[in-house]
Amino acid sequence: xxxxxxxxxxGLVAALAVVLLLSAIPASAAIxxxxxxxxxxTAKAGYITTPDGGSYLSWGYANGDGPAQYPGPTLIxxxxxxxxxxxxxxxxxxxxxxxxxxxxxxxxGGKKGLFTREAEPAKNxxxxxxxxxKPGTYMYxxxxxxxxxxxxxxxxxxxxxxxxxxxxxxxEDTAYDDEFLFLLSEVDPVIHEQMELGxxxxxxxxxxEPVIWMINGRSAPDTMAPNYAxxxxxxxxxxxxxxxxxxxxxxxxxxxxxxxxxxxxxGNHSTIxxxxxxxxxxxxxxxxxxxxxxxxxxxVPGSTVxxxxxxxxxxxxxxxxxxxxxxxxxxxxxxxxxxxxxxNGDGIVDWVDMMPHESAADHGKPFPVVLPDPxxxxxxGFYSGSPYLGLLGNLPPGEGGLNPKGGxxxxxxxxxxxxxxxxxxxxxxxxxxxxxxxxxxxxxxPMRADGSSVEGR
Amino acid sequence: xxxxxxxxxxxxxxxxxxxxxxxxxxxxxLLSATPAVANVGVQCPPDTDGIDTNMDGLVDNDNVCMHxxxxxxxTQMADGKLQYIFSYSDLTGIEDMDMALMQGMRAAVFxxxxxxxxxxxxxxxxxxxxGMMDRPDLFDPHTVHWHGYPNAASIFDGVPDASIAVxxxxxxxxxxxxxGPGTYMYxxxxxxxxxxxxGMLGNLYILPYQDMLPDLTDLNGFTHHTNNKYAYNDGDxxxxxxxDFPIQLGSFDPDFHDASMGTEPxxxxxxxDKYAMLNGRGYPDTVGPDRIATxxxxxxxxxxxxxxxxxxxxxxxxxxxxxxxxVTRFYTLAVTGMKMKVIGKDAKLLRGPTGLNLYYDTxxxxxxxxxxxxxxxxxxxxxxxxxxxxxTNLNYLSNDTEDFGGMMTEIRVTAGD
Ligand SMILES: [Cu+2]
Ligand SMILES: [Cu+2]
Numbered sequence: 001x002x003x004x005x006x007x008x009x010x011g012l013v014a015a016l017a018v019v020l021l022l023s024a025i026p027a028s029a030a031i032x033x034x035x036x037x038x039x040x041x042t043a044k045a046g047y048i049t050t051p052d053g054g055s056y057l058s059w060g061y062a063n064g065d066g067p068a069q070y071p072g073p074t075l076i077x078x079x080x081x082x083x084x085x086x087x088x089x090x091x092x093x094x095x096x097x098x099x100x101x102x103x104x105x106x107x108x109g110g111k112k113g114l115f116t117r118e119a120e121p122a123k124n125x126x127x128x129x130x131x132x133x134k135p136g137t138y139m140y141x142x143x144x145x146x147x148x149x150x151x152x153x154x155x156x157x158x159x160x161x162x163x164x165x166x167x168x169x170x171x172e173d174t175a176y177d178d179e180f181l182f183l184l185s186e187v188d189p190v191i192h193e194q195m196e197l198g199x200x201x202x203x204x205x206x207x208x209e210p211v212i213w214m215i216n217g218r219s220a221p222d223t224m225a226p227n228y229a230x231x232x233x234x235x236x237x238x239x240x241x242x243x244x245x246x247x248x249x250x251x252x253x254x255x256x257x258x259x260x261x262x263x264x265x266x267g268n269h270s271t272i273x274x275x276x277x278x279x280x281x282x283x284x285x286x287x288x289x290x291x292x293x294x295x296x297x298x299x300v301p302g303s304t305v306x307x308x309x310x311x312x313x314x315x316x317x318x319x320x321x322x323x324x325x326x327x328x329x330x331x332x333x334x335x336x337x338x339x340x341x342x343x344n345g346d347g348i349v350d351w352v353d354m355m356p357h358e359s360a361a362d363h364g365k366p367f368p369v370v371l372p373d374p375x376x377x378x379x380x381g382f383y384s385g386s387p388y389l390g391l392l393g394n395l396p397p398g399e400g401g402l403n404p405k406g407g408x409x410x411x412x413x414x415x416x417x418x419x420x421x422x423x424x425x426x427x428x429x430x431x432x433x434x435x436x437x438x439x440x441x442x443x444x445x446p447m448r449a450d451g452s453s454v455e456g457r
Numbered sequence: 458x459x460x461x462x463x464x465x466x467x468x469x470x471x472x473x474x475x476x477x478x479x480x481x482x483x484x485x486x487l488l489s490a491t492p493a494v495a496n497v498g499v500q501c502p503p504d505t506d507g508i509d510t511n512m513d514g515l516v517d518n519d520n521v522c523m524h525x526x527x528x529x530x531x532t533q534m535a536d537g538k539l540q541y542i543f544s545y546s547d548l549t550g551i552e553d554m555d556m557a558l559m560q561g562m563r564a565a566v567f568x569x570x571x572x573x574x575x576x577x578x579x580x581x582x583x584x585x586x587x588g589m590m591d592r593p594d595l596f597d598p599h600t601v602h603w604h605g606y607p608n609a610a611s612i613f614d615g616v617p618d619a620s621i622a623v624x625x626x627x628x629x630x631x632x633x634x635x636x637g638p639g640t641y642m643y644x645x646x647x648x649x650x651x652x653x654x655x656g657m658l659g660n661l662y663i664l665p666y667q668d669m670l671p672d673l674t675d676l677n678g679f680t681h682h683t684n685n686k687y688a689y690n691d692g693d694x695x696x697x698x699x700x701d702f703p704i705q706l707g708s709f710d711p712d713f714h715d716a717s718m719g720t721e722p723x724x725x726x727x728x729x730d731k732y733a734m735l736n737g738r739g740y741p742d743t744v745g746p747d748r749i750a751t752x753x754x755x756x757x758x759x760x761x762x763x764x765x766x767x768x769x770x771x772x773x774x775x776x777x778x779x780x781x782x783x784v785t786r787f788y789t790l791a792v793t794g795m796k797m798k799v800i801g802k803d804a805k806l807l808r809g810p811t812g813l814n815l816y817y818d819t820x821x822x823x824x825x826x827x828x829x830x831x832x833x834x835x836x837x838x839x840x841x842x843x844x845x846x847x848x849t850n851l852n853y854l855s856n857d858t859e860d861f862g863g864m865m866t867e868i869r870v871t872a873g874d
Binding site (some may be wrong): 173209211260261262264266267268269271282286287288289290291292293294295296298311312313314315316317318320367368369370371372373374375376377378379380381382383387389408409410411415416417418420421423424425426427433 | 620628
């Protein structure tokens with residue numbers, strides 16, 4: 001529907017342009033969170049917002065005196081660490097924390113609850129300890145009335161880093177260049193409104209129906225705003241990773257919601273090497289020999305998946321970098337010289353070098369079709385104007401602008417497309433853009449909407 | 458076997474002999490960031506590389522050309538309801554734009570025309586946006602998203618935010634190599650929630666090189682014969698099949714479609730599907746090739762030409778290419794009378810990186826939107842009779858309020874000689 005849809009589409013571009021004017025897109029892919037072995041969290045209330053203008057009372061774990069966070073702070077620890085989490089409660093109801101998948105969990109202080117010890121309002125804190133025995137991606141969440149408190153926002157992720165730096169697990173076939181978290185959740189605003197109005201007794205979980213869907217606590221296009229964007233004080237985590245072609249991104253997926261979500265990675269399959277903090281190996285020491293490649297990862301409630309994603313453009317059948325050197329171009333005088341070789345085996349020596357990770361078979365191959373006249377096309381905000389990676393092309397005035405390094409943008413989203421809306425506005429929801437830039441580009445796109453460069457956070 | 462090939466001909470559309478079209482040797486300048494641009498129609502360059510890349514023995518037939526329209530049309534649900542849709546229609550062979558618009562308008566097909574390729578083939582897929590005849594207020598662009606294409610270039614990925622989409626009255630040609638055997642799917646990605654709920658979804662799969670091996674090739678103890686077919690390049694014949702059936706799960710929310718036809722606000726977040734289907738039909742239409750008449754409202758084009766009737770002779774190995782492109786929920790499928798062996802997921806043979814066999818037997822398969830599996834049914838010990846492939850989300854065994862229908866089809870096993 002164009003009246004609605006086109007406005008929404010240009011709305012996405014406009015919203016992003018505002019976002020980018022105000023601050024930088026994060027420079028590459030890294031997980032932001034708290035590092036260490038001892039954490040002080042406080043349960044408190046705050047308001048989360050959605051791109052359609054919604055504002056909802058939520059509960060969240062805060063870092064000490066900081067604002068309530070949706071999701072709670074990502075706790076980044078190392079394999080083998082004994083971790084202590086001290087929970088203080090500023091809410092008017094008992095809260096607690098549980099750590100699924102962690103070993104030797106103990107709780108001290110507070111009051112005995114059903115799942116674990118609970119912190120009472122304005123009383124002494126509860127101290128939880130656990131051992132981060134195995135590397136992987138985990139979640140923590142409230143163990144007190146979880147059917148209400150997790151909906152309200154009392155959940156977060158735990159990253160247990162492998163003893164070997166740069167690997168997801170203690171196996172070299174899980175090595176990565178960058179890592180990123182994708183923590184999925186849903187929101188049913190009715191429950192939040194009832195809680196705000198003090199109508200907790202009206203909350204009816206049999207009528208639970210989410211109409212807001214999030215990654216890292218934000219709905220698109222807020223997913224693409226920077227970390228710690230000042231206008232999202234209770235939703236600090238961004239979700240817009242980018243890598244250079246040939247790099248490997250460790251995707252840490254976690255589903256904190258109650259529905260299944262099919263998470264689709266445009267651009268390539270990813271290789272699932274771990275689930276629930278377990279390396280997918282047939283026997284100890286085998287390595288990830290049970291790994292599978294999928295283009296849509298089935299995210300079951302409570303599950304975590306560690307998956308490796310890379311992109312090189314191999315097999316496309318044309319030179320993705322625009323090195324059409326073998327046709328209609330006169331070589332330089334010193335050609336062929338040392339280092340000039342026939343990469344693609346077509347019998348003609350190439351005088352344009354290959355990019356790292358470029359497919360030799362496709363080097364120099366022409367773009368396969370003629371593109372229509374610009375008046376026949378609608379252009380996306382992330383289109384650089386050129387089909388080639390790392391290059392910019394001409395665009396009609398007012399088009400493009402979100403992709404100053406000429407990267408390839410891929411939508412990563414729930415393939416339950418109903419979840420790609422904010423209420424009745426498309427696009428939004430459980431969706432973000434992932435960007436691959438050319439090798440050597442800095443692996444990032446620090447920029448402003450006017451194209452000027454700014455430093456990443 | 459023969460029947461299946463015929464069916465494939467009729468439902469897939471490809472014409473490798475269709476070799477005229479534009480000459481595409483565009484004079485590309487070094488590092489020119491914008492390739493040649495022109496007012497273009499169907500692009501279908503002849504295969505002149507002199508190499509037999511699809512391994513069928515012929516050097517000049519590796520380019521596959523297709524021409525699809527994107528527009529609107531009508532389907533009929535199994536309870537008789539006329540359902541307004543958006544989808545694609547097959548215009549392959551039509552180059553004249555006036556003719557393409559005439560034939561493509563209000564002629565959508567659901568699921569969209571099946572695309573299949575042989576490994577080694579290149580696809581030039583021209584998409585012509587014919588507009589939505591019964592929504593003259595709409596000027597939506599459309600795209601093709603080949604869901605699951607590995608190492609995709611964003612220019613051909615069909616996400617309008619990331620690249621380009623084609624406006625009404627114009628054509629855009631997508632280019633794809635065949636990236637490996639298995640079951641993929643395709644759909645429009647413009648205003649994806651809406652255009653996909655409205656029906657812009659289709660089957661897409663790739664046949665492996667292994668089919669083309671010379672007669673009597675030894676595959677680790679399994680002897681290949683000419684005309685043998687496999688799901689993957691398995692190296693051991695373990696994905697051999699006699700008959701195959703692409704079956705796409707989908708479902709419609711009639712309130713959404715009615716709101717679309719009535720130019721009313723669209724219920725996005727509260728979208729609730731009430732027609733659960735296989736290949737665009739609810740049971741019993743899933744088993745009847747002729748049950749759905751060509752609708753007058755659909756420009757004389759049969760809008761639901763693809764049944765899901767699985768027919769096999771006892772002893773056959775049956776390959777089900779299952780994909781899910783509904784936009785609201787997960788569905789679980791089961792079969793009666795036999796077990797399912799899952800041999801592939803998301804167009805990848807189920808083997809670990811070291812070659813470990815990860816096939817598994819199961820009685821149910823759960824698929825979310827955008828997931829695909831390849832399933833083998835071994836009928837060698839299955840008594841002749843009629844069996845069922847059906848959703849175990851039993852409330853979806855219905856066509857809206859009409860009970861006993863929905864996401865179900867029959868598997869008919871007949872006695873061999
Ligand atoms: Cu469309
Ligand atoms: Cu898709």
